[in-house]
Amino acid sequence: MLSPAQNNQIAQECHICQSRGGCLGIQLLDSEEVQQQLSQAKRISRKGEHVFREGEEADAFYVVRSGSIKSYLVTEDGEEQVLGFYLPGDVFGLDTTDSQVRMSSSITLETTSLCRFPHAYLADKAQGSNLLKITAEQMQRDHNLVLMLARKDADGRIASFLDDLANRYWSRGYSASAFLLTMSRQDIGCYLGLAVETVSRTLTRFQDSGILQVNRREVEILDHDKLRKIAGTRANASSGSCRTVELKAV
Amino acid sequence: MLSPAQNNQIAQECHICQSRGGCLGIQLLDSEEVQQQLSQAKRISRKGEHVFREGEEADAFYVVRSGSIKSYLVTEDGEEQVLGFYLPGDVFGLDTTDSQVRMSSSITLETTSLCRFPHAYLADKAQGSNLLKITAEQMQRDHNLVLMLARKDADGRIASFLDDLANRYWSRGYSASAFLLTMSRQDIGCYLGLAVETVSRTLTRFQDSGILQVNRREVEILDHDKLRKIAGTRANASSGSCRTVELKAV
DNA sequence: CGCTGAATTGACGGCTCTCAATGTCGGTGG
């Protein structure tokens, strides 16, 4: 076991995971290996480099230290479906098949620094519960995405997307009202199941309504309440008839 | 450790998990507890009963022995978003929040028998990798759903849905061409993000095209190739401009 | 300075949602 002082030093060295209750390396890696792994772990990639690709062996997962990551998969006809974007502090690379093969690819959207957590170096104890918590994050994200896709129109999707980004930046200590979109309009469209033109038009319309200010990749949210309101309202009652039917009480 | 004979006996008692490489109880539960847990585990619920609800404490997950389950969550405006349907052999109840709280509700669609796996009784060893494998299933399912919602039109979604069901029945030893829809049209619509009427119309149109025969809950697939073809083709190039851009090789 | 790719804006058409009516099945009570 490392001394508290040592832990402290390592934790300070990487403040990214504080929102999770401390450095993941200390939580997950065999104590004796922590320092070594953490020092090996820092990988810096330039924009457009793949961290891993679908089909490769999955022998590690990652935490974003700085920069941003796009996770996507390629359909049969050779086109992308974006699965998510990862910001500093986010864990990614956990979605693998039964046989520990990558279910998706991930690529850097800018110069990005990562922590790498090889599966082989994970400590055994309490691993299950920790991993469960982490995978839960991913699944929640998936569910939110599904929810957006299935139940919201273009306005709702864009608003949800921006609100989500704002919250995630906020929880990481950045401004929730002004930030940079590290991904292209196309990426956003892919993520939200919208055409690029629709993304553009919607942003412009939001700007005209005074909800936000947008210039290229720069976004400033002026009326967060209104944004949240748009994000919250669903598009179609389509599945709106899907009310929770409470069956007769026993 | 139980003797091979005992393991064999227990495994035979429950043949559901064979496709997974053997009874999950033997793989996951503390050996000494296996038999006890397995006998306690059998829970039979009548149609319309909740297995658990969103917000409850998540102290166990489940495997469907017989019957079927609908997983859903309720949006702010009190409406459902179906997250998936679970058939015999499927694991569900793994999607929890950080603090081990249910992220979704699940309800029986018919008389259903379940195996219950309390987290407290899980053996420590090799738990991590096993759980990872299992959560991976769930995530893959999520991804497929997202893919459908974001990139397929009504025809594609319905076709994918039916093809998926057929494959899952097939892999469990049932007919892949004729089966019963255990869920209502509304449930299907919720799952696929379509209006009930669209589901109905699409099924009718598929029938008129000779792809399948449908009567109420009974479905018989007549032209599986054509079904798969429809399922495979995407609706909009919307995100179709989302080609995999191969950046310049280094 | 020209080129390339990203982003914006406009016109048009189609898919699917909405609203509404009808048909069908299972259960209930007379």
Next chain:
DNA sequence: CCACCGACATTGAGAGCCGTCAATTCAGCG
């Protein structure tokens, strides 16, 4: 046994959102 009823499913007509196609502007870069 039959009429009635409610839930589910089907079918039709109309409208709106969003994708497609196309042109234009703009930023970055060699």
